[in-house]
Amino acid sequence: MFENLKPQPADKILALMQMFREDPREQKIDLGVGVYKNAEGVTPVMRAVKAAEKQLWEAETTKAYTGLAGDPAYGDAMINLILGSSVARDTIAAVATPGGTGAVRQAFELIKMANPGARVFVSDPTWPNHLSILKYVGIETVTYRYFDRETRGVNFDGMMEDLKGAQKGDVVLLHGCCHNPTGANLNLTQWQEVVDLLNAQGLIPMIDIAYQGFGDGLEEDAAGVRLVASSCPETLIAASCSKNFGIYRERTGLLMAVANDASGQALNQKTLAFLNRQNYSFPPDHGARLVTMILNDDALRADWAAELEEVRLGMLGLRQSLADELQRLTGSDRFGFIAQHRGMFSLLGTTPELVEKMRVDAGIYMVGDSRLNIAGLNAQTVPILAKAIVDAGV
Template sequence: MLIKLKQQPADKILALMAMYRDDPRPTKIDLGVGVYKNAEGVTPVMRAVKEAERRLVEEQTSKAYVGLAGDPAYGDAMVNLILGTSVARDRIAAAATPGGTGAVRQAFELIHNTSPDATVWVSNPTWPNHVSILNYLGVPNTTYRYFDAETRGVDFEGMLEDLAGAKSGDVILLHGCCHNPTGANLNLTQWQAVVDLLLERGLIPMIDIAYQGFGDGLEEDAAATRLIASSVPECLIAASCSKNFGVYRERTGLLMGITEDAGNTGVVQGNLNHLNRQNFSFPPDHGARVVTTILTDETLRADWATELEATRLGMLGLREQLASELQRLSGSDRFGFIAQHRGMFSQLGTTPDMVERLRAEHGIYMVSDSRLNIAGLNKVTVPILAKAIVDTGI
């Protein structure tokens, strides 16, 4: 059997990491890996996380399994963080998952099992793993226009025009905030137009929210998700704690299913539990319990929110510094979009050949679609990147 296996394509980001590691140039810059790093190039453990873990070590008396959906307190805490009071709690089923990727995978499998004829519409571009998982599961999928390579903003008219062609029962995958990979986001007026289209066409939204708190603030970044979830009969939400709590390796995610009738919530919950059982049985608990401890303790939550806000403002400052330096060097405001984008990423909108030139000539590593990780920069490396971009002719 094993001799019949074929080599799988190498993961582009992992291959980029290997190239970066082997590059001897002292001025090299890694902007490819989608992980937050501070000015020292470290992904830190947040203060509140350290304190929550200390409490768990001292107070936890067992490592026995939790329920199939994870600790109910974790589900409650995350529902409150993301949705607030926008949707009645008795309409929401929730299950812990191994990271946001696990939540996305479970949502796609639920769609596949329940509505095999539904097409999942994803933005062009989107996080590559979205399409990879859909194809692996055999779920029909297609794209809708999203990123305008000329303006480096959202092609909103193209987006609405494409989604108007979706059939009733299709699923529309939306990024709740901080679009990955482009960094270009809709405003609330545009989100309302999307809601109107969802209702008009009988479409089901699935929201992937992985960067709450990295864009305009915790409440502001949840606004679109809350608007959609409170406006439509049904909704799926895949959430990740990897970025805003910095617990990447703890694999801490949540899948929510919002149903029109509270009387059906138990059935939805049972199906989420069943999916967990089939795929991994019980979800990991350590990261979920850390997050729960933070969100349910007033002091820890305030400290976490303060550190998260400092992280957000730091990335915003790097965006403004890079846009300003590019304007100074190029004599043009064509890079102003970088300061307008939000989250960890921006997409330059250039070609793979130009991206390769940045790597070969300047030691600047980014994904071939020209996505750059703003969190991979610091005040010293911003001018280096800006000069490389201008010298390359992007």
């Protein structure tokens, strides 16, 4: 049997990480892996997470399963964080998942079950795992223009023109905030135009929100998601706690399905629980319980929000420093887009050949599509990266 297996393509980011580890140069910079790091190059455990874990260690009395959907309190806390009061709670079905990736996978499974002929429209570019999972589950994928390589902003006219080719029942996959890999985001006026198009053509929005709080703030980053979910008859939302709670290894995610009414919610809830059962049965609970404790405790929530804001402002500061240094070196503001982007990533919009040149000449490791992780920088490495960008002729 095993002899019939075929080699699968290597994950480019994991391969890049291996190359970085094997590079003997002391002055090398890892801007590839999509994990937040502080100025010391460490992904820290947040203060509120540590405090919640201490409380949990004292109070927890069992490791028994919670339920196929996870602890309902976790779903309620996350729904409140992401959607606030924008959508009636009795229309929202939710299940805990192993990370945001698990939520994305279960959403695609739900789409295939509900409408086997549906196509999923994805931005060009998008997070590579979107495309990989869609291909694996056998859903037809159509790309829509998103990134303008001249301005390094959103090609909104191209996006809207391409989405007009979608048919009733097709799904449009959107990034809730901090677009991965570009860092270029829709403004609220554009979100409203997208909503109008979705409703006019009978399209189903699916939103992947993995970086709430990393862009313009917790409430601001959720504004587009809330607008869509409150304006469209049906919405799928895949959420991750890996970044904004810093609990990557705990694999803590949530999938929400917003229905038109309460009767639709009941069916969706049973279907999502069924899908969990078929895939991994009961979802992990440790990370979800920590998130629930933090969001439901005023003191823990305030401390978490304050530390998250420090992280967000730190990344914005690095963005501005890099844009300023590039302007100083080039005498041009053509890299000003770096300061305008939001979240962990920016897409330089250059060629794989120049990305490789920066790796060989200066030990700068970034993904071949020129995505760089802003959180991989610090005050000392910003000038090094800026010089490498200029020297490579980006």
